[in-house]
Amino acid sequence: MKNCLAAIILILSFCSTKLYAQEIDTIPINTKDLNIKLKRSPLPSRQGPLNFEPVKIKPLVVNAKINYWKTRTNIGINVNQAQFSNNWKGGGTNSVAVGGLLNWKAEYNKDSYSYVSELVLQYGKIKNKDQLQKKTNDRIFWDNKASFQLSKSWFFFGSLSFESQFDNGYSYSVTNGQETATLISKFMGPGYLTESIGFEYKPVKYFSTRIGTGTARQTFVLDEKLFLDPTNNANPPKATVYGVEYGKKVRNELAFQIVSAFDKDIFTNTNLKARYQMFIPYQDFKMSNIDHRLDVALTAKINRFMNTSLTGVLLFDKDTGTNKIQANQTLALGFGFTFPR
Template sequence: MKNCLAAIILILSFCSTKLYAQEIDTIPVNTKGMNIKLKRSPLPSRQGPLNFEPVKIKPLVVNAKVNYWKTRTNIGININQAQFSDNWKGGGTNSIAVGGLLNYRAEYNKNSYSYVSELILQYGKVKNKDQLQKKTNDRIFWDNKASFQLSKSWFFFGSVSFESQFDNGYRYFRNNNQEEQQVLISRFMAPGYLTESIGFEYKPVNYFSTRIGTGTARQTFVLDSTVYDGKKNVYGVDKGKRFRNELAFQVVSAFDKDIFKNTNLKARYNMFIPYEDISFSRIDHRLDVALTAKINKFMNTSLTGVILFDKDTDPKVQANQTLALGFGFTFPR
């Protein structure tokens, strides 16, 4: 009996020791922060060859065309009208004024070649009660320039420009009866100017450029003899002739930039030095400035001015200025 009991106790002791060992073997160990490196298996491993099969993809054809042309058209219309009753004590004169502007610009750029064509048409008229109609603006200007890029800021260019007016221009005076009279002094192609020029252009930025026309020719046309009004020479053309040709050195500078939000400043300066005048006493200067501010989508206000010094037309400096409020449209929008 004692032997059986001893055997049972021995068996139980052996089993409990085995269970305890199993519990210790399964205790989890925190390996965070421990530098454990796995040894590479010394047994060689062999990978089979990778087989790639080509996949045929159909080419995607995009039907797209590159347009090297950029165009812009500005149209402005302004109207001013005033009406007074016969017994209006504040004084005033019934009047109506209408003005219009069209500015078209087309530009072509491809590689080192560029072409720019700009057309400016301006016309305005005012009519006051008991007075003759008078022009407030009248100009036709068409400039064409082709250029080839020589370096980052320098171009070789050739240009042709035309300038004249739409309507008759008059000199006004009053006779002995204080009646207003008019005398014709200009009209379409009297005068008219055609200028051809070749040279170099400096254009460091998109909004500013200067042309240096070392070889420039200008033809001045007077195709209506009635504008002479007893004079032997008008606009540099002798009476009995139709045009005059001049060779000259020309400088043309242009500036066109939005200086503020919705406010654009555009200026153009032209200096013309005839080669035949070695004393440089007949240098022609012309400065055109236009400041345009956009009020809303369809309305704007503009301030324009011209300063001209040309001894062939007048020995003194000529100037005009116009302030207008009207409708403006730009295409494409």
């Protein structure tokens, strides 16, 4: 009974407190006759017009120079080796092959003018057991081209190129089981210097065709030993070697020349580079006298430092001493470095 009475008293006190609080909160206050002064703001105030003065800011000068040059260098080193034990019944020959490649390219572009210089150096050798050393690659090629843009895809150009080889070249024969080498070429034997002017068609960055309407080529054979028969000194010297007559060192030709170049990544980390050159002498303008050369290089990058390459050359030049198409092909796996990366 006492607990019920306490609960009723608690409920009545809570309700009365709530009603009293509601009355207090809703009592209106009449401020009509009250003198209420607002406290003055501590923030300063300014009256009248505002005057703005311009602030002089010194221009920021950036000490930067525009570089119109782009350079790129590719270096490749290939090493192949094969070793067989003395009792190996499958057949084979111990061999070691080493090859190197350097490809340097510099390009200058400003307004309508451009200049491109490209240097290609290749050299390789192979040594088989019980045989003489033989070359697998040997080339020096330096091409320079300056051009002026005439329209979106056409340029007027002038070019100068040089081509030769580093080392002596030999033909090999076996007589009575003994291998002998006969000298057939060497540095500047032959060597080629070509000057050309004309028009270039370049619709995209990776393809171009030069039409050299005015082209001059000098063929050099500086060593008279290439004219002699090393097997028999009594034989008369050859009348011509690489188109150069005996007793002379240089042959001059005027010709019409076409040079087409292709250089593009055809797949991810796979580059195809091709260069075709056609040389037609004006002196003897015949289809049978046209010189053709096609260089193709397919390079696939394996990782940052390793790549594999497949290269090939097709050549038709009657001045080299044959009327047939010459060809060579190389497949290599090695190390490659590119600067800048």
